[in-house]
Amino acid sequence: MRHIVIGAGPAGVTACETLRKFDPGADIILLAGEAEPPYSRMAIPYLLAQRIGERGTHLRHAADHFRSLGIDVRHGWVARVDAGAGRLHLRDGSELDYDRLLIASGASPSMPPVPGIELPGVLPCWTLENARAIARRLEAGTPVILMGAGFIACIILEALMMRGARVTIVEREERMVPRMMNPVASAMLKRWVEAKGARVLTGHAVNMVEQSDEGLRACLDSGESLDARLVISAIGVAPNTDFLQGSGVAVDQGVIVDRYLRSNVANVFAAGDVAQGRDFSTQDFQVQAIQPTAVEHGRIAAANMTCDGALRHDGSLNMNVLDTLGLISTSFGDWQGREGGEQVELIDESGWRYLNLQFSGD
Numbered sequence: 001m002r003h004i005v006i007g008a009g010p011a012g013v014t015a016c017e018t019l020r021k022f023d024p025g026a027d028i029i030l031l032a033g034e035a036e037p038p039y040s041r042m043a044i045p046y047l048l049a050q051r052i053g054e055r056g057t058h059l060r061h062a063a064d065h066f067r068s069l070g071i072d073v074r075h076g077w078v079a080r081v082d083a084g085a086g087r088l089h090l091r092d093g094s095e096l097d098y099d100r101l102l103i104a105s106g107a108s109p110s111m112p113p114v115p116g117i118e119l120p121g122v123l124p125c126w127t128l129e130n131a132r133a134i135a136r137r138l139e140a141g142t143p144v145i146l147m148g149a150g151f152i153a154c155i156i157l158e159a160l161m162m163r164g165a166r167v168t169i170v171e172r173e174e175r176m177v178p179r180m181m182n183p184v185a186s187a188m189l190k191r192w193v194e195a196k197g198a199r200v201l202t203g204h205a206v207n208m209v210e211q212s213d214e215g216l217r218a219c220l221d222s223g224e225s226l227d228a229r230l231v232i233s234a235i236g237v238a239p240n241t242d243f244l245q246g247s248g249v250a251v252d253q254g255v256i257v258d259r260y261l262r263s264n265v266a267n268v269f270a271a272g273d274v275a276q277g278r279d280f281s282t283q284d285f286q287v288q289a290i291q292p293t294a295v296e297h298g299r300i301a302a303a304n305m306t307c308d309g310a311l312r313h314d315g316s317l318n319m320n321v322l323d324t325l326g327l328i329s330t331s332f333g334d335w336q337g338r339e340g341g342e343q344v345e346l347i348d349e350s351g352w353r354y355l356n357l358q359f360s361g362d
Contacts, residue, residue, distance in 0.1 A: 001026040003305060004088065004096060006078055007104035007240075008032030010040060010291050011272030013059045014298030015102050015305075016071045022306035029072045029096065031088075033105075036128050038066075038073070041106075042291050044131045048138070048159035054128065078105075081247040083265045100267045100305045103244070103255055104298060107237035107273040107289055112147065116209030121216050122231045125156050134230065140164030143228040145218050147206055149176040153234035154189075154324045160232075161198065161325060168199040168226055170206055170218070172235075180320050180331045184347065185354050189324060192352060196325045206231075237289055239274040252276055254287040260309045261301035269305055271297035280315030281333040288318050327352060334358065 003019050003026055005012045016030050032038060043057040055061065066073045077091045081101070088096045109124035111117050121137060123130050138144075142165045146153055149171035160167050169176075175186035176193070190200050201220070208219040214227035239254040249263050250256045255270035257277055262269050271277075272294035276285050293316040303311040319332035337343055341360035348354070 002029070002097065002099045003027070003102070003302075004029045004031065004098040004100075005102045005104055006031050006088075007106050007272065007274070008034075008038035008059075008073065009104065009106050009272060009294060010059060011106070011275075011294035011298035011301075012102070012104035013038050014295045015104060015271060015302040016066070017069065018299050018302035019306060020069045020071065022303060026306075027072070028070065029074060029098075030066065031078065031096075032073055032075050033077045034127060034129075035075050039128060040291065041126060042155075044125060044128065045155045045159040047128075047131050048125070048134060048156070049162040057128065078243045080243055080245070081249065081268075083248045083268055086267065098267075101269070102298075102301055102305060103249070103263070103268065103270040103274055104272045104294075104301075105240040105243070105274050106294075107239050109233065110236045110238050111233050112206065112235055114206055114208055116211075117233070119209055119211065119216065121229065122209055122233065124233050125152075126237075134232065137230050138163050138165060141166060142230060143214065143226075144168070144230045144232060145170060145206070145216075145226055145228040146232050146234060147171075148234035148236070149173070149200065149202065150234065150236065151177055151180055151320055151322060152237075154322055156232060156234055157193070157198065158323065158325055161196065165230075166197075168228070169193070169201065170204050170220065170226075171200070171202045172205045174203045176200065176202065177322070177329075180322070180335075181329065182336070182356060184345070185329065185331075185356065188349070188352065188354055189327065189329065192327045193324060237273070239287060241274060256285070259312050259314075260304045261297055261313055262304065262309075269301040271301040275301075278313055278315035280317045283315065288316055290318070290320065292316070292319070334360070 038059045039057040046052050079091045080089045109126045144165045146169045205221045206218045215229040218226045241251045254276040273289040300313045321330045337358035338360040344357045346355040
């Protein structure tokens, strides 16, 4: 039996370890696209903040971890999947046959379609190579424009501020972290960030980036222009599914899976940021781009690849915990509430405390 796992993030690594546990004699190949040891993208801001070194981003620290488990880690990108033949076609022209396949290819950062987005110094903060490029340009007093004020952007913001950067946040939505916080909590977060020295422009977008004497200039939809040495895009991510075109594997927001994380193709499974898995609170199927869900998906999918549907996925809790320059916030479950439901709020503006509870039914 040969299992191939596409993607060396938390979902893929957990899956390979689980596969080895349940199928000791199988061939297991872990396809890591980047020429890096398997690492956690969520650790990259801590690397930028100099809290950890590059080794601290690695998912497993023992040099022989994968080799000792008989997991064959290879670096290569999948160009397309021939699900009917059970074959992967890689970009370098090579091919790999599989008996069972796990798609754990994760997501890629979305870059806004604006002129100048390809200029040097305009970067996402998504890979170790991105982090190295940002660090080379970053020093105390460096003017930085951060496009986006979502969950990932706020983690990047803290790293930039800890390095002494002068940060201006430009967010298209009318509030910060709109997919995590309601207007009350978001307004408190904005005031906190501004009190710490960052400028926050909500309800605005970058229309163009061009070169300037400072290095770069971002032109906003308001007509204002901002000079910076770095422009970091953190406007969101999209699941990596392009290589599945023509494969027969069904894709919606991400790869469509059932309660066992199996796709519509019997021997193809999906896990992590690329999988449209079950949400515990809403019972809907949606992409949850958070690391705990990725780990849970990887474990359950791998168990079912070896045990034919022995472990049902009852849904992951969509939970975010954010530390923004010392202000801790969290939202989880169906935090926006439901029609006909009730809510309770407690607010302490001066103490930076806020509690919102949502109720529906019992």
